[in-house]
Amino acid sequence: MRGFTSADGHGSGWRDGRLHGGGGNGCIGHACTVTATTEPRQQMQAGDSRGKRRIVARIVMKFGGTSMAGTERIRRVAQIVRKQQAGGNEVAVVVSAMAGETDRLVNFAREAHALYDPAEYDVVVASGEQVTAGLLAMTLQSLGTPARSWLGWQMPIRTLEAHAKARVGTIDADRLIASMESGAVAVIPGFQGLSDDGRITTMGRGGSDTSAVAVAAAIGADRCDIYTDVDGVYTTDPRIVAKARKLKAVTYEEMLELASVGAKVLQTRSVSLAMKAGVRVQVLSSFTDESAVSADDLPGTLIVSDTEMDALAKEHDMERQLVTGIAHDKNEAKIILTRVPDRPGSVAEIFEPLAGASINVDMIIQNVGRDKGETDVTFTVPQADLARAQALLEDRREAIGFGRVITDSNIAKISVVGVGMKSHAGVASTMFKSLADRGINIQAITTSEIKVSVLIDEDETELAVRILHTAYGLDAES
Numbered sequence: 153m154r155g156f157t158s159a160d161g162h163g164s165g166w167r168d169g170r171l172h173g174g175g176g177n178g179c180i181g182h183a184c185t186v187t188a189t190t191e192p193r194q195q196m197q198a199g200d201s202r203g204k205r206r207i208v209a210r211i212v213m214k215f216g217g218t219s220m221a222g223t224e225r226i227r228r229v230a231q232i233v234r235k236q237q238a239g240g241n242e243v244a245v246v247v248s249a250m251a252g253e254t255d256r257l258v259n260f261a262r263e264a265h266a267l268y269d270p271a272e273y274d275v276v277v278a279s280g281e282q283v284t285a286g287l288l289a290m291t292l293q294s295l296g297t298p299a300r301s302w303l304g305w306q307m308p309i310r311t312l313e314a315h316a317k318a319r320v321g322t323i324d325a326d327r328l329i330a331s332m333e334s335g336a337v338a339v340i341p342g343f344q345g346l347s348d349d350g351r352i353t354t355m356g357r358g359g360s361d362t363s364a365v366a367v368a369a370a371i372g373a374d375r376c377d378i379y380t381d382v383d384g385v386y387t388t389d390p391r392i393v394a395k396a397r398k399l400k401a402v403t404y405e406e407m408l409e410l411a412s413v414g415a416k417v418l419q420t421r422s423v424s425l426a427m428k429a430g431v432r433v434q435v436l437s438s439f440t441d442e443s444a445v446s447a448d449d450l451p452g453t454l455i456v457s458d459t460e461m462d463a464l465a466k467e468h469d470m471e472r473q474l475v476t477g478i479a480h481d482k483n484e485a486k487i488i489l490t491r492v493p494d495r496p497g498s499v500a501e502i503f504e505p506l507a508g509a510s511i512n513v514d515m516i517i518q519n520v521g522r523d524k525g526e527t528d529v530t531f532t533v534p535q536a537d538l539a540r541a542q543a544l545l546e547d548r549r550e551a552i553g554f555g556r557v558i559t560d561s562n563i564a565k566i567s568v569v570g571v572g573m574k575s576h577a578g579v580a581s582t583m584f585k586s587l588a589d590r591g592i593n594i595q596a597i598t599t600s601e602i603k604v605s606v607l608i609d610e611d612e613t614e615l616a617v618r619i620l621h622t623a624y625g626l627d628a629e630s
């Protein structure tokens with residue numbers, strides 16, 4: 153079996169330089185041998201060594217739940233797929249379950265057994281995608297487009313680790329590619345794979361995005377188009393800022409930060425996989441009419457490497473912005489531990505039990521101990537984990553020897569994200585000053601190379617996002 157590649161043995165090597173790699177290990181969590189360049193592939197001329205058809209490109213198209221919700225919408229999807237294939241492309245389609253279906257199935261599992269067996273949970277929830285894959289293949293056939301479905305276990309898409317949150321391991325794409333080359337559209341249910349011991353697995357909620365990127369890597373696709381109910385990635389939430397602009401392109405790094413701080417367009421894992429494997433991703437809307445711009449003309453938002461981003465900026469004569477987007481996240485809660493002994497080991501004792509309970513701690517602040525060798529420690533956890541975290545800490549209060557646990561879930565995290573800040577100073581101070589000018593108090597700060605995040609009162613979220621959107625010059629001209 154091969155890893156994320158099919159370049160070798162594939163004939164004329166038209167993807168030379170695009171995606172080589174593999175070994176049997178796949179990519180995620182291993183030393184990744186997949187490398188890629190991102191220059192656009194040259195168009196193939198008819199009559200090359202591969203003969204037969206004029207291949208324009210190899211494209212993966214992924215459709216989310218709202219696009220697949222019902223036979224009427226599936227017919228629309230089939231038409232979009234058919235058009236893409238009719239241009240001479242080799243096409244693989246990855247589909248989600250119908251909107252709401254996975255929730256429904258999860259509820260059944262919960263009703264059957266509060267402590268359900270994750271392996272059986274996967275059997276149940278993977279079924280939603282099986283239905284839409286079969287329906288789409290049929291619908292394509294009804295339009296005269298050859299198509300067949302490839303279930304996770306049929307390719308197979310091998311996964312690693314736990315049921316219900318499996319990670320993609322290796323994909324054996326040989327038969328899939330042969331089928332696509334013969335002119336059939338390959339329809340693949342997202343979300344599902346096959347475990348080492350031959351059982352069906354699923355990849356965590358939103359996992360179809362990751363399936364699509366993994367398939368794109370495995371077949372050396374030129375592009376992975378993610379069709380969804382929004383038409384791209386915006387500078388911020390357009391429901392908050394009417395002047396939010398759709399971005400032509402963002403880098404993988406930026407998208408990772410935006411996805412993980414609450415701008416949920418793609419499953420975060422799919423973005424890190426795309427970055428590792430060098431898959432060019434486009435986010436675009438499936439709700440378009442006949443006159444819509446072709447996906448090949450890139451109407452959505454491209455997610456690409458920094459190098460390609462530079463090239464795109466040059467090509468379109470755009471200046472790269474210092475700040476690309478502003479995200480907000482209201483799903484965190486703040487915990488303050490007072491009078492923590494200021495000695496080696498006490499912070500470790502606080503965070504060990506949280507890690508043990510798989511509670512993700514985000515921002516952490518420890519004040520400098522002033523007197524009596526005591527200090528306050530402030531941090532944030534997902535709101536859903538707040539009660540558990542609080543209980544775990546109360547249990548250890550005596551052992552660790554701190555004063556009180558104070559919690560607050562009325563907070564929001566606001567983040568400004570942009571690769572530009574790697575090389576430019578002043579992004580953080582602009583943020584602090586703009587918020588201060590409007591009387592917004594900052595409770596905590598964290599930074600990374602391309603992100604500055606602050607914690608503020610939740611009630612001020614919308615105001616803060618608007619202020620910052622203007623401050624960084626992101627408002628669209630009206």
Ligand code: ASP
Nearest residue numbers: 248254343357358359360
């Ligand atoms: N159907 C699954 C979910 O709702 C996977 C996906 O759509 O990405 O999470």
Ligand code: MG
Nearest residue numbers: 216358417419
């Ligand atoms: Mg999704």
